[in-house]
Amino acid sequence: MTNKFDINNTFDPDKEDQAPKISKEITTKLPTAAKGVDHYLRRTDTDPKAARRAEIQVATLFGASSFFTLVFLVSFVAIPREKKIAVSLIGVTGGQNLVLGVSFGFAILLIGIGAIHWAKKLMSDVEVVQERKEIKPADDVQQEALDAFRVGAEESGIGQRKLIRRSLLGALALFPLPFVVMLRDLGPSPKGELRETAWEEDLHIVTDITYQKIRPEDIPVGNLVSAMPENILEIQEEEQNLNERGKSAILLVRMRPEEIKSQQGPDWDYQGIVAYSKICTHVGCPIALYEQRTHHLLCPCHQSTFDLADSGQPIFGPAARRLPQLAITVDEEGYLIARQGFQEPVGPSFWERGA
Numbered sequence: 001m002t003n004k005f006d007i008n009n010t011f012d013p014d015k016e017d018q019a020p021k022i023s024k025e026i027t028t029k030l031p032t033a034a035k036g037v038d039h040y041l042r043r044t045d046t047d048p049k050a051a052r053r054a055e056i057q058v059a060t061l062f063g064a065s066s067f068f069t070l071v072f073l074v075s076f077v078a079i080p081r082e083k084k085i086a087v088s089l090i091g092v093t094g095g096q097n098l099v100l101g102v103s104f105g106f107a108i109l110l111i112g113i114g115a116i117h118w119a120k121k122l123m124s125d126v127e128v129v130q131e132r133k134e135i136k137p138a139d140d141v142q143q144e145a146l147d148a149f150r151v152g153a154e155e156s157g158i159g160q161r162k163l164i165r166r167s168l169l170g171a172l173a174l175f176p177l178p179f180v181v182m183l184r185d186l187g188p189s190p191k192g193e194l195r196e197t198a199w200e201e202d203l204h205i206v207t208d209i210t211y212q213k214i215r216p217e218d219i220p221v222g223n224l225v226s227a228m229p230e231n232i233l234e235i236q237e238e239e240q241n242l243n244e245r246g247k248s249a250i251l252l253v254r255m256r257p258e259e260i261k262s263q264q265g266p267d268w269d270y271q272g273i274v275a276y277s278k279i280c281t282h283v284g285c286p287i288a289l290y291e292q293r294t295h296h297l298l299c300p301c302h303q304s305t306f307d308l309a310d311s312g313q314p315i316f317g318p319a320a321r322r323l324p325q326l327a328i329t330v331d332e333e334g335y336l337i338a339r340q341g342f343q344e345p346v347g348p349s350f351w352e353r354g355a
């Protein structure tokens, strides 16, 4: 099927000077032009200098995207993770995270803006309609689709506009690299680090918000309290990170002593209060959804469910390992304390746990 633009507007592909970007051959293969829709040529359709300017702008945007991708890559290796910087409105934050986020965001944004600018200024903007075809296309229709694809490619000007093509290819070639370098964050294995938490013998258990010591009577049957070791703030201050806080987080749950079916050690509860690591053994989400009637603890990330009345065993979901239990008792003043540190590594199970 051969089509002509018969719309009553200013565009006539037969006049070379009015259709500088679209060859006659291409226009004859386009779908039927939308009837009754006025079409106005853009400045870039008629002024080669304006078109060239737009081309340079698009290439600059793609080039800037490449620049920010390079900033991302360099920052990933050059900025120490521990480096903190103060930013107004945000406060003190990780320098590397901030630069990675900003540079990656700009890398994506600039490719998007460049593509939009290219489409608006340089690609063909002729209004067209395309009739619906049967679901199974005939051979000639398939050929038409291929032609339309070729026409689209030619209309975009990617063949002729070397500057845009090269800058876009450069930006797209660099763009996947951040995903590759981020694989580094999958390692190294923490090995023994997950065996060591802040918990040790006689440390008081405090709430994770007010840091008040806890008495057994503060926890009614059926209640759950998120808690920390009493020295957690000092450790945070000293290490300038939240690693210990993440590893040492626990949950205290109180049930009737006769409801406890099993524990990870003899009498590790105190009057029905049991303490378990708050970090899911699947991939490490913090857990706090407790169903007091069944004593089940549900991880919100992938729905692993642990039975706190039965040694914290997983009973549903992807977690394959029980939640580590902390043995507790009270000091002479009646405050809850740890009897010892965790006896098993806390957190995700996919690491090498034999170290």
Ligand code: FES
Pocket (backbone or CB within 6 Å): 280, 281, 282, 283, 284, 285, 299, 300, 301, 302, 303, 304, 317, 318, 319
């Ligand atoms: S992190 Fe808890 S189920 Fe996946």
